[in-house]
Amino acid sequence: MPKNVIEIKHPLIQHKLTIMRDRSTASGKFRTLLKEISLLMGYEATRDLPMTLKNIETPLAEMNAPTLAGKKLCIFSILRAGDGLLNGLLELVPSARVGHIGIYRDPQSLEAVEYFFKGPQQLSDRLSLVVDPMLATGHSAIAAISHIKSKGARDIRFICLLAAPEGLQALHEVHPDVTVYTAAIESGLNEKGYILPGIGDAGDRIFGTS
Numbered sequence: 001m002p003k004n005v006i007e008i009k010h011p012l013i014q015h016k017l018t019i020m021r022d023r024s025t026a027s028g029k030f031r032t033l034l035k036e037i038s039l040l041m042g043y044e045a046t047r048d049l050p051m052t053l054k055n056i057e058t059p060l061a062e063m064n065a066p067t068l069a070g071k072k073l074c075i076f077s078i079l080r081a082g083d084g085l086l087n088g089l090l091e092l093v094p095s096a097r098v099g100h101i102g103i104y105r106d107p108q109s110l111e112a113v114e115y116f117f118k119g120p121q122q123l124s125d126r127l128s129l130v131v132d133p134m135l136a137t138g139h140s141a142i143a144a145i146s147h148i149k150s151k152g153a154r155d156i157r158f159i160c161l162l163a164a165p166e167g168l169q170a171l172h173e174v175h176p177d178v179t180v181y182t183a184a185i186e187s188g189l190n191e192k193g194y195i196l197p198g199i200g201d202a203g204d205r206i207f208g209t210s
């Protein structure tokens with residue numbers, strides 16, 4: 001297993017994930033749980049953000065109080081399932097910039113096909129969090145990260161709910177500098193590139209489509 005993978009084995013995350021895995025969990029509940037997990041994972045993925053001090057006045061005294069330093073971070077959602085993680089992270093860091101990358105998997109080749117990109121300029125001095133609930137073959141994550149690197153992004157973390165070992169390996173081979181945060185490392189992929197045991201199609205589960 002690549003070393004820059006952080007599996008967050010928090011009891012609350014694992015409990016919520018089990019409910020999400022259950023096929024009988026409805027999409028409203030599924031969305032709520034994914035958002036709650038994104039808050040817990042976001043807490044971990046941002047724990048070493050650089051800080052600075054700012055002089056403020058409380059109602060009682062002046063103080064030098066800690067505050068986030070540097071440029072605002074950017075959250076890139078890989079459409080469409082990434083939006084299930086994006087919303088919670090944006091609540092955690094409301095000042096973050098947001099980018100969207102539209103990528104679908106060609107059902108035959110399982111290769112990533114990009115159809116949309118919109119993100120902030122000036123990525124070189126921002127932390128970029130790329131989010132997609134499923135790291136399966138790794139093709140979408142690799143394509144998304146390659147694109148934002150071509151726009152100058154240097155400090156990149158990838159947040160997913162579930163990761164297949166194949167996807168972790170593939171991502172690490174192309175982007176060894178990217179740390180991956182995941183709630184669980186799964187057994188593998190089926191012949192259609194779905195993660196086992198997994199949660200099924202993340203987009204369908206989030207949005208109630210099929």
Ligand code: URA
Pocket residue numbers: 081134136193194195196198199200201202203
């Ligand atoms: N994308 C999904 O939505 N689910 C998987 O299991 C793999 C990729």
